[in-house]
Amino acid sequence: MSTPIRQQYLDLRKRYPGTILFFRLGDFYETFDDDAKLVAEELQITLTSKPMGKDLRVPLAGVPYHAIDQHVAKLVARGYRVAICEQLADPSEVKGLVPRDVVRIVTAGTVTSEASLEAxxxxxxxxxxxxxxxxxxxxxxxxxxxxxxxxxxxxxxxxxxxxxxxxxxxxxxxxxxxxxxxxxxxxxxxxxxxxxxxxxxxxxxxxxxxxxxxxxxxxxxxxxxxxxxxxxxxxxxxxxxxxxxxxGLLVDERTLRNLDVFPAPGKTASLLAVIDRSRTAMGTRLLRHWLSHPLRDREALEARFDAVAWAMGRPIERERAQAVLRGMPDLARLAGKVGARSATPRDLAALRDGLRAVFDLGARLPAAELPPLLAEAVSAFSGAAEPLAALDAALAEDPPASFDEGGVIRPGFSPEIDSLHALTRDARSFLLGLERQERERTGIKSLKVGHNKVFGYYIEVSAANAALVPPHYQRRQTLVGAERYVTEELKEYESRLIGARDRLVELERQAFAALLESLAAGLPGLQAVAEGVAKVDVILGLAETAAERGYTRPAFTAGELDIRAGRHPVVEAAVGTGRFVPNDCVLGGDTQILVITGPNMSGKSTFLRQVALIALLAQAGSFVPAAEARLPLFDRIFSRIGAQDDLAAGQSTFMVEMVETAQILHRATPSSLVILDEVGRGTSTYDGMAIARAVIEFLHNRKEGAALTLFATHYHELTALEGVLPRVRNAHVAVREEGGEVVFEHRVVPGAADRSYGIHVARLAGLPHAVINRAEHLLSEFEAQRQPGASSPALPANGRVAPEAFQPALFAAVSPIEEELAGLDVDGMTPIEAIQKLYELRARARAGRVPR
Incomplete structure (x- = not known):
């Protein structure tokens, strides 16, 4: 039969299936049964057991109550749901079983522990x-x-x-x-x-x-x-x-990932990391939102540009304001704690410090000169006055973490709290006075007055002075070499002090709860203050980035993209300012689709990404890395970049590529920006080339109009489309040869590339010399065998490949040695016989018996 506490646990366990139930027992949160085994394994803590009924001993694993957050954070991060069961009454005040119930269930979407969250x-x-x-x-x-x-x-x-x-x-x-x-x-x-x-x-x-x-x-x-x-x-x-x-401008998760807008697992470089100069967590979160949710509202974007331009042109005011922001706490999450009534005294002290800093921030931004967006943000700061006054009146300047000893409420707020606090504060002086008094009364110079949690207050006398102890002393504890006593006076004081301390804690809790309720009543104002601070932080940070990195204000046009000396913000930050080679990009009018060729590693993908990132930054309200940028207001940015598979969904790399391309072709509009990199590379040459050409034709020939498109490819045959489709133009990444070596210039220039330089890239990658030499030899053979007048197996204008189109063989006819190798009974040979045969074959090869 189970104990009552075991039955209480089992009843709660039935009510919360699918969770790990942490059950409060005194100073620990305990788990039992299968939960205990799982928790012990996941958290690497000791699995023990506990008797909970006749002939019943159950597995147990627990954690201290003060460490529960960090342990729950680990479990939630690993995909578990955790139910927290609390004691609903003080065990010292309850006779029998302490009432308990689950007060919250922590899931991935409801976690609030700082250990689980990124600021x-x-x-x-x-x-x-x-x-x-x-x-x-x-x-x-x-x-x-x-x-x-x-x-x-x-x-x-x-x-x-x-x-x-x-x-x-x-x-x-x-x-x-x-x-x-x-x-x-x-x-x-x-x-x-x-x-x-x-x-x-x-x-x-x-x-x-x-x-x-x-x-x-x-x-x-x-x-x-x-x-x-x-x-x-x-x-x-x-x-x-x-x-x-x-x-807004719609940018899906794939495009954000392809463009490295946010940090990804295993990557440190990202657009956010490059441009984020926010001093607060609130600012960083807002900047993330601006980047993932760009606007199409020209008026709203111009307001952001005006604000950034104002801050960019006033570096002294900007730096002074940012100095205030640097030490500001996360007002938004503190406001969230106020609303949930979960704020601690230290949380409210941080909130008060933040609200004081808000007024300091407002004082450093001259209201009369501010552009509308900054003026609107600063106007929200007035909402800090009322909660700050309430905090200043009620909360101690440096409150403790808990209510155990008092000191949470400011002196002067409540006369009763002040008197009780004075009584508890004066306990030490009373004890010292009592100690002097008893030493004089008894003549025992070594007599001491002390306190411990188990026995309370006591008078300690050494065994050598036992004969001098007055008869009214009552023995409380015997030690080695000493005795501890109490007196009626000491017991009366202790009772009064304990009552005062309990009453002090109760009154301070009540006053704190009332303060929290008053703050919660004005929560919308607090949240508006936090939003205003975040907006100021983002604008000042974008201005700092623009000033440091030479970004310029973009302009919006109808249907035409014209970027002069554009740069990739993330790559530029990695290689260093001044070392990145800028490029122009013009799309619109008779150039709706730009087909870009050139060697690997020459910068085709970088060029594609930088155009998309400049468009994204502009519609997020940021200045852009270019000497000049005139852009349409795009409705969507689409990207198909890189090779990846989805094996869990049964999709190969090529299938993923085709699915993503299909989504782009179905969803792109004339107001979209499309960047496609190496479409068709995941299948055979002719299949891939045919698909790539068909994609370009589809985008070009849409009745409603073509999306502005950058199409990078290794299929040189596609450059012929410039003469077939009127709104397709060619560009390539320039290279030059010096002393037999190829130098990448990273400049995008009009026209088609003459060749791929793939073997040169293979040499740079460190492939063995034998492989490089053999590849060069094969390439010469392939080029010599091409059909007269054809530089490559080109697609005809109608896009169809003739059955007799030439495809060079990759392997020569089978040699005698290959025939002999194929016929060897390797499994039946001894190691010595195998080595001997290997030497024989090598000797024949060296003698020139194998056709070369």
């Missing part, structure tokens, strides 16, 4: 819903209270460009091909959706707030899931922001 990266819980033809994705960051809704069929693309940690779905068929936890949720009725939204936002929440039934259902799923897992987080959710897909 400059949001952590989104998402919910995707379909309602007929309507679809929407809702995202919530529980650390800040931010909630966004993205409506439309393409809403799931948002899952790739926002840092999504966990996704809720009604239908698992909607799951994106991304490595993240997916949780199936039940279908919500319209009535349930309406009730949940009203519960959180008020009765008329849906009207004008959410764009359609799918968006409303997605938000409702988030709220219900948080109510089940982390109900306190709902206090930080005050509003929902709807984002229309038509308002």
């Amino acid at each position: 400059g990266r949001p952590n989104y819980l998402g919910a995707f819903v379909r309602r007929g033809r309507d679809a929407a994705l809702a995202l919530a960051d529980v650390t800040t209270g931010e909630v966004r809704v993205i409506p439309g069929e393409d809403a799931l693309l948002e899952a790739g460009r926002s840092p999504l940690a966990e996704l809720l779905l009604e239908d698992l068929a909607d799951a994106p091909a991304l490595p993240l936890p997916v949780v199936q949720r039940p279908l919500l009725s319209d009535l349930a959706v309406e009730a949940e939204l009203a519960r959180q936002f008020g009765e008329h929440a849906q009207a004008g707030l959410l764009p359609g039934p799918a968006a409303a259902a997605a938000v409702a799923h988030l709220l219900i899931y948080l109510r089940e897992t982390y109900p306190a987080a709902l206090g930080a959710i005050q509003r929902v922001r709807a984002e229309g897909p038509e308002s």
Whole structure:
């Protein structure tokens, strides 16, 4: 039969399947049974056991209560869900079994521990819903209270460009091909959706707030899931922001990855790392959002450019403001803790320091001179006044981490707290006075007054002075060489002191809770302050980057891309300013598609990427790495770069390439920018060449107009399209030969490359000399055997390959030695016989019996 506490655990265990249940027992969180075995293995802690009934001993693994966050962080990072069971009463005040219950479930999308989070990266819980033809994705960051809704069929693309940690779905068929936890949720009725939204936002929440039934259902799923897992987080959710897909430039996860916009596993270089000069985590998170969600609103972009230009032209004011930002805490996540009522005294002290810095920041930005976007951000700082006044009035200047000894509430805030605090503070002086008094009264010069947690206050007398102990002393503890006593006076003081300390802690907790509630009541203002600071931080940082790296303000035109002396921001940062070779790029009018040829390693891919990155930076509101840049407002940027497979989905490298190319061809519009690198390389020469040409023709001949396209290829045959398709032009990366060696100039110039220089690249890569020499010999043979007048197996104008088209043989006829090798019974030969035969064959080869 189980003990009562074992039964309590088992009852909770049944209620929370699929989780690891941490069960609070005193100063430890314990796990039992299979959970204990798993936790011991995953966390590398000792697996023990505990008797929990007659003839019952169960596995046990626990962690100290003060270390729970770091252990839960490890488990959640490895894909587990963790339920936290707390004691709901003080064990010292309860007779019998202490009541316990699960207070929260920690999942990948609801984790709040700093050990699990990256300061400059949001952590989104998402919910995707379909309602007929309507679809929407809702995202919530529980650390800040931010909630966004993205409506439309393409809403799931948002899952790739926002840092999504966990996704809720009604239908698992909607799951994106991304490595993240997916949780199936039940279908919500319209009535349930309406009730949940009203519960959180008020009765008329849906009207004008959410764009359609799918968006409303997605938000409702988030709220219900948080109510089940982390109900306190709902206090930080005050509003929902709807984002229309038509308002921005759509860049999917693949393109962000291909362009190295954000850091990736195994890579350190990224666009974010190069341009991010934010001094706060809030600024870095906002900059991430600007880069992953570029705009198409010209007026909004010009406002960002005006703000960056203002800060760029005032380096002294910028540096002074950035000095304030450098020490500012994460106001957004502190506001999130306020909303969840999980803030500690130290958290509120950090919030107060941050709000003081906000006014200092505002003072360093001259309001009368600010451009509209900065002025709007600074105007939000006024929301810091009320919470700062409340914090200054109630919170001690340097509060302790806990309430155990008092000192959380500022002196003068509460007369009762002050008197109790004075009593506890004066305990030491009372004890010293009592010690002097008792020494004089008893004549025992070595008498000491002390305290420990087990026996409380005591008077200690050495054994040598036992005869001098007054009769009213009451023995409390015997030590080696000493006795400890108490007196009625000491017991009375102890009782009064303990009561005062308990009362002090209770009153301070009450005052702190009231302070937290008052701050939570003004949460929208706090969140607006954090947003304003983040915006100022991003603008000043972009201005610093532009000034340091020589970036210029872009301009927007209709349908034409004209970049002069453009540079790849990430590569330029890696090789050093002044060493990168800039290039021009002109697209539009009679040049809709640019076919770029040239050797490997010469810079074709870099050129493609830099054009796309310049377009992305411009529509994010940043200055760009170019001497001059005139660009259209693109609706999408598409990229097909590099070779990769998806073996888990049963897709080869070539299949992945074709799937990605198909998506681009279906979705690209005349307002899109398309960059394609080596389409068709994953199959045979003629198949690949035919596919590549067909892709170019499709993009060129679309009735609604061609997307501006950069197409890098090794198929020199495709350069003939310049004479076939009127809006296709050729360009190549220039090379020159010096002393038999090829020098890459990294300049993109008009016209087609004369050859590939592949063997030269192979030599640079370190292939053995024998391989290089043999490759050169074979290349000479192939070129000598080509059809007269043809430089390569070209595609005819109609794109069809004649059956008799020449394809050179890669191997000569089988030699006598090869025939003999094929006939050898290798398995039946002894090692000595095999060596002898090898020497014989070598001798015949050296004698020239093998045709060369």
